[in-house]
Amino acid sequence: MFKKQKYEFIIYISKIFFIILAYYYLFNIIKKNIKKMKKFFSTLLAITTCFSVNAQSGITSNIDRLVFDDLTNNPLSGISQSYDTLTAIGDINKDGINDMIVIAYPTDKKNISKEEIPNMNDPNDPYILNCDNNQPTMAVYFGTENNQYKKVNEYNKSICPKGLENGDEIKIEITNKGLLRISKTIFSAPPNWSPFASGVYLFRYQNNDFFLIGKTYYQNWSADGWAETKITDSFNFLTGKRVTTEDGASTNSTCSKKLIALSNFVIYTNDEDF
Numbered sequence: 001m002f003k004k005q006k007y008e009f010i011i012y013i014s015k016i017f018f019i020i021l022a023y024y025y026l027f028n029i030i031k032k033n034i035k036k037m038k039k040f041f042s043t044l045l046a047i048t049t050c051f052s053v054n055a056q057s058g059i060t061s062n063i064d065r066l067v068f069d070d071l072t073n074n075p076l077s078g079i080s081q082s083y084d085t086l087t088a089i090g091d092i093n094k095d096g097i098n099d100m101i102v103i104a105y106p107t108d109k110k111n112i113s114k115e116e117i118p119n120m121n122d123p124n125d126p127y128i129l130n131c132d133n134n135q136p137t138m139a140v141y142f143g144t145e146n147n148q149y150k151k152v153n154e155y156n157k158s159i160c161p162k163g164l165e166n167g168d169e170i171k172i173e174i175t176n177k178g179l180l181r182i183s184k185t186i187f188s189a190p191p192n193w194s195p196f197a198s199g200v201y202l203f204r205y206q207n208n209d210f211f212l213i214g215k216t217y218y219q220n221w222s223a224d225g226w227a228e229t230k231i232t233d234s235f236n237f238l239t240g241k242r243v244t245t246e247d248g249a250s251t252n253s254t255c256s257k258k259l260i261a262l263s264n265f266v267i268y269t270n271d272e273d274f
Contacts, residue, residue, distance in 0.1 A: 066104055068139040070151050075102050075141045082107055090174025092205045097143035101172060101180065103159055106134040132162040140210075153209065158262050170267070179203060180210055184267055203262055210262035213238050 069078045079085060084105040092099040111134045117127040136159045141149035159182075162168055169185045180203040197219040203210035217233040232245040235255045242255040 066106070066137055068102070068104075068137075068151055068154060072141075072149055073147065075100055075139065075149050075151075079104055086170065086172055088172040088174045088180070090176075090178065092140070092174060092178050092180070093142055094178050095142075097145065099143050099174070100141045100149055101138065101174065102141070103136050103138045103170070103172060105132075105136045105162065108134055134161055136161065140205075153263075155262060158265060159267055178205070179213075180205070180262075182267055199267070201267060211259040212262065212265060213259060 066083060067078060068075065072078060076085060076087070079102070084107060086103040086105075088101045089098050091097065092101075111132070113131045113133065115129050115131040117129055119126050135157065138155040138159050139151055140153040140155075142152050144150055159170065171183045171185075173181045175181055182201045182203070183198060184201075185198040197217070199218070200216045201212060202214040204213050205211075214234075214236050216235070217231075219231040230245075230247055232243075234243045234245075236242075237255065237257055237259055240254050240257040242253045244251045244253065
């Protein structure tokens with residue numbers, strides 16, 4: 001009887017030992033990869049809603065149907081108040097006449113959901129934020145000699161939705177060289193809402209479409225205002241050169257020289273997209 005109890009006691013102690021050993025190795029793995037995990041989960045939190053919108057593209061809308069006029073004196077005149085708009089003006093086709101790009105965001109409340117975001121300061125009190133899954137549309141207008149605008153392109157899926165409130169920000173502009181510059185900034189989770197990552201995309205108009213000729217990805221992960229990692233990843237698809245800078249140290253490499261059309265591209269800020 002005594003030998004049996006002794007044997008069971010040894011088995012019990014052995015189990016405890018292996019459990020402690022397993023937690024020790026797990027702790028060391030997490031400790032070594034904590035920065036990568038923080039960056040991964042922070043980015044995932046901000047962009048998850050952007051990726052999910054494609055699954056909701058079949059949702060019907062109760063707001064006015066968006067119709068861009070083919071020829072108009074003002075591309076904005078035909079857009080109802082149920083849409084938010086972004087515009088950029090400049091000479092895209094280099095004919096000396098200003099052109100216009102318009103992004104129209106639907107405001108259909110049917111496609112705005114409530115998302116629960118973890119509160120790192122108080123796990124029992126999560127943040128409840130609006131998540132806008134309305135799919136925007138972008139239209140390209142060339143200016144004409146008689147002061148009108150002619151629609152030449154329309155993109156229905158190239159710009160992702162707004163996502164979490166205060167979470168994303170998109171800006172568009174036409175540069176002096178006629179390039180379309182689209183920048184997307186992702187802000188970290190509440191309550192700080194500090195800029196976490198951004199992507200800048202450069203497109204050149206050719207063959208009746210915009211083609212991606214370069215992009216730069218910026219990431220600055222910080223906690224309580226203390227920066228831990230700064231990363232810049234720059235791609236030039238015309239030269240095939242890539243420059244990656246992390247905390248001041250730069251590395252040169254190569255990238256594809258294939259130019260991707262905007263009609264086959266979606267604007268994300270995600271390093272896997274590179």
